[in-house]
Amino acid sequence: AQRVTQPEKLLSVFKGAPVELKCNYSYSGSPELFWYVQYSRQRLQLLLRHISRESIKGFTADLNKGETSFHLKKPFAQEEDSAMYYCALSGKAAGNKLTFGGGTRVLVKP
Amino acid sequence: GAGVSQSPRYKVAKRGQDVALRCDPISGHVSLFWYQQALGQGPEFLTYFQNEAQLDKSGLPSDRFFAERPEGSVSTLKIQRTQQEDSAVYLCASSLDEEQFFGPGTRLTVL
Numbered sequence: 001a002q003r004v005t006q007p008e009k010l011l012s013v014f015k016g017a018p019v020e021l022k023c024n025y026s027y028s029g030s031p032e033l034f035w036y037v038q039y040s041r042q043r044l045q046l047l048l049r050h051i052s053r054e055s056i057k058g059f060t061a062d063l064n065k066g067e068t069s070f071h072l073k074k075p076f077a078q079e080e081d082s083a084m085y086y087c088a089l090s091g092k093a094a095g096n097k098l099t100f101g102g103g104t105r106v107l108v109k110p
Numbered sequence: 111g112a113g114v115s116q117s118p119r120y121k122v123a124k125r126g127q128d129v130a131l132r133c134d135p136i137s138g139h140v141s142l143f144w145y146q147q148a149l150g151q152g153p154e155f156l157t158y159f160q161n162e163a164q165l166d167k168s169g170l171p172s173d174r175f176f177a178e179r180p181e182g183s184v185s186t187l188k189i190q191r192t193q194q195e196d197s198a199v200y201l202c203a204s205s206l207d208e209e210q211f212f213g214p215g216t217r218l219t220v221l
Contacts, residue, residue: 004152032208043113044153044201044212051208086152090208095166097143098203098210100152 002027004087006101013077014109021072021104023061023087031089033063033070034098038084047072047085057081077108112136114213116202122219123192131187131216135204142185143210144177145201153201159185192220 003026013019025031033050048056050063050070061072070087087101115134123129135142141160145153146169155169161182170177174193179185189196197220203210 043214097155
């Protein structure tokens with residue numbers, strides 16, 4: 001069975017401080033990993049995916065297959081980063097359906 | 111262009127009523143997904159369509175839940191004899207490849 005775990009429900013950091021959101025997964029096969037973000041009163045949207053290996057809004061995430069992790073990092077948090085963040089995985093064997101973690105709320109304080 | 115739209119945005123139903131939730135995907139998107147998001151949790155997969163074919167309905171919680179996409183575009187999720195535990199946000203997403211585009215969701219409250 002595939003599973004995604006986000007151990008932190010809430011992360012509170014000050015503006016300019018680094019932020020790291022943890023994500024661990026279990027999946028039999030080669031998963032595709034994603035981070036989705038939901039800003040206040042907006043719809044869920046893709047932030048980044050591991051296959052693109054790009055940085056979006058200063059965020060990066062590295063897939064560590066040995067530790068089955070896909071942690072999201074940003075060196076200098078901004079107030080506009082305050083949002084709900086969901087880690088998700090999919091796989092061809094699962095028909096590309098997404099399995100989400102429980103989400104982490106990030107609050108960036110001024 | 112227009113994104114995924116869902117209607118109604120909010121629905122209040124009395125326990126035992128039937129409800130129908132609509133999803134208009136992005137034009138040309140072959141794949142369509144329904145998810146259920148309970149309060150304080152991440153979205154959970156319900157069902158998946160490729161064009162008009164329902165290829166996976168393993169996430170539907172009971173036989174009271176039924177989804178269709180008869181012409182391979184608009185989809186409807188129907189819940190019969192609603193129960194309080196059905197209260198949640200129902201999300202629809204469409205895709206051409208790996209990236210899924212989500213609608214705003216329908217918040218269903220069952221009293």
